Every structure is written in structure tokens, then in C-alpha cells.
Amino acid sequence: xxxxxxxxxxxxxxxxxxxxxxxxxxxxxxxxxxxxxxxxxxxxxxxxxxxxxxxxxxxxxxxxxxxxxxxxxxxxxxxxxxxxxxxxxxxxxxxxxxxxxxxxxxxxxxxxxxxxxxxxxxxxxxxxxxxxxxxxxxxxxxxxxxxxxxxxxxxxxxxxxxxxxxxxxxxxxxxxxxxxxxxxxxxxxxxxxxxxxxxxxxxxxxxxxxxxxxxxxxxxxxxxxxxxxxxxxxxxxxxxxxxxxxxxxxxxxxxxxxxxx
Numbered sequence: 001x002x003x004x005x006x007x008x009x010x011x012x013x014x015x016x017x018x019x020x021x022x023x024x025x026x027x028x029x030x031x032x033x034x035x036x037x038x039x040x041x042x043x044x045x046x047x048x049x050x051x052x053x054x055x056x057x058x059x060x061x062x063x064x065x066x067x068x069x070x071x072x073x074x075x076x077x078x079x080x081x082x083x084x085x086x087x088x089x090x091x092x093x094x095x096x097x098x099x100x101x102x103x104x105x106x107x108x109x110x111x112x113x114x115x116x117x118x119x120x121x122x123x124x125x126x127x128x129x130x131x132x133x134x135x136x137x138x139x140x141x142x143x144x145x146x147x148x149x150x151x152x153x154x155x156x157x158x159x160x161x162x163x164x165x166x167x168x169x170x171x172x173x174x175x176x177x178x179x180x181x182x183x184x185x186x187x188x189x190x191x192x193x194x195x196x197x198x199x200x201x202x203x204x205x206x207x208x209x210x211x212x213x214x215x216x217x218x219x220x221x222x223x224x225x226x227x228x229x230x231x232x233x234x235x236x237x238x239x240x241x242x243x244x245x246x247x248x249x250x251x252x253x254x255x256x257x258x259x260x261x
Contacts, residue, residue: 190218
């Protein structure tokens with residue numbers, strides 16, 4: 001009888017040790033870092049633009065360095081701008097990741113700039129901002145005995161599509177009037193090639209003369225408008241007009257009275 005009790009006690013101890021080992025191997029990968037979520041860095045995010053749509057691709061990887069398979073893995077994310085205006089949200093169903101495996105993929109989404117007019121997010125066209133990713137990760141571990149849930153966040157800088165349009169210098173030698181200008185646009189507009197910028201000189205409401213130049217997009221473009229003198233009247237302002245990515249942009253540069261007399 002004593003021997004039988006001893007066997008039962010040993011069996012219970014073994015079972016307890018197995019349960020302890022199971023619990024330890026189930027929980028240990030998370031605090032130890034063996035189960036890792038690698039979110040995209042700012043420099044890893046790829047941007048592109050086509051026909052009014054901005055495309056975003058953000059790579060990520062998940063390393064299951066634990067002892068058991070991860071199952072029913074889901075990644076839910078919401079993207080907002082700095083003022084918390086929603087840009088995009090979705091859920092990625094990854095499923096199962098075997099023990100010791102690493103899976104890599106990308107968070108891919110797109111948004112139309114036209115869709116944001118009503119949401120007062122035209123700010124993104126002309127101003128730098130941040131796109132904030134709020135990411136939730138949910139999965140099961142150890143034959144679904146352990147449920148893992150975590151929240152992550154990462155902010156990615158957004159460069160204004162139309163960063164600056166302006167005049168750098170105005171000069172005249174009595175024969176020609178030369179106006180240096182610049183157009184700074186985001187590199188993601190490079191696929192558009194270029195656009196036309198028009199310079200119009202006015203006296204009051206009267207258009208005196210105008211000229212056009214081709215502007216390369218996706219870079220820092222500088223150019224010079226040249227007008228033959230004399231004019232039929234002395235201009236009091238110049239108006240720069242261009243259309244970039246479907247959006248009209250107008251910049252007015254006043255001239256001091258008597259500057260060309």
C-alpha cells in the first residue's frame with residue numbers, strides 16, 4: 001500500500017512538473033522576446049501616387065521563436081493623421097505560424113485624396129503631417145490554451161504633396177524682366193512627370209503679359225520667367241498658377257508701386 005501511494009505521489013509530482021513546464025514554455029516566449037512583432041520603421045514605408053490615389057506599403061515581420069505554434073493570428077490596424085482624422089483601417093488574418101518560423105509581409109492600403117475634402121484633411125496636400133498606426137495583435141498559443149493580445153503604435157512622417165511654390169528674386173536690366181521661382185513637391189509625385197506653371201503679370205484687373213514653363217514634379221524645381229520690356233503698363237503683381245495632382249494652386253506676388261518706372 002505504501003509503495004502504491006508512493007507511486008501515485010510521484011505520478012502527481014510528474015504531472016505537476018509537466019503542467020509547470022507547459023505553463024512556463026507557454027508564457028516565457030512573450031516576456032523573453034522570443035515572440036517578436038517587428039513593425040515598420042519610417043524609412044521602410046514606401047509611398048506612391050497615381051490618378052489621385054496614394055498607395056502605402058509598410059513591411060512587418062513576426063518571429064515565433066517559442067516552443068509551440070501560434071494560431072488564429074490577426075493584426076488589426078487603424079491609420080489616422082496627427083489630428084486623429086481616420087485615413088484607413090483593416091484587419092489582416094494571418095492564421096498559423098509554426099514554432100520557430102518567421103513570417104514577413106506588408107500592410108498595404110490606399111486612399112483617394114478626393115475622399116478627404118469632406119473630412120477637412122486637405123491639410124495633407126500642403127502641409128507635413130504624421131500618419132499614426134495603431135496596431136492590435138491577437139493570437140492563441142499552446143494549443144489555444146494561452147491567448148495573447150498586445151497593442152502597438154508607430155508614427156510615420158508624411159511629406160506635403162505640394163510643399164512650396166514661390167518667387168525667389170525679381171530683377172530687371174531695362175531690357176528684360178526676370179523672375180526666379182521654385183516649386184517643391186513630394187517625391188511620390190515623381191510618377192506624374194511634370195506640369196505647367198503659368199506666370200501672369202497684371203496691372204489692376206488688366207492682364208499685361210503671361211508666360212508658361214514646364215515644371216518637373218517629385219523634386220526641387222527652380223526656373224526663371226523672362227519677359228521683354230517695356231510693357232504696355234507697369235505691372236503691380238504677378239500671379240503664379242499651376243495644377244498639381246488635380247489640385248489648382250495660385251500664388252500672388254505683389255510688386256511695389258514704381259519699381260519698374
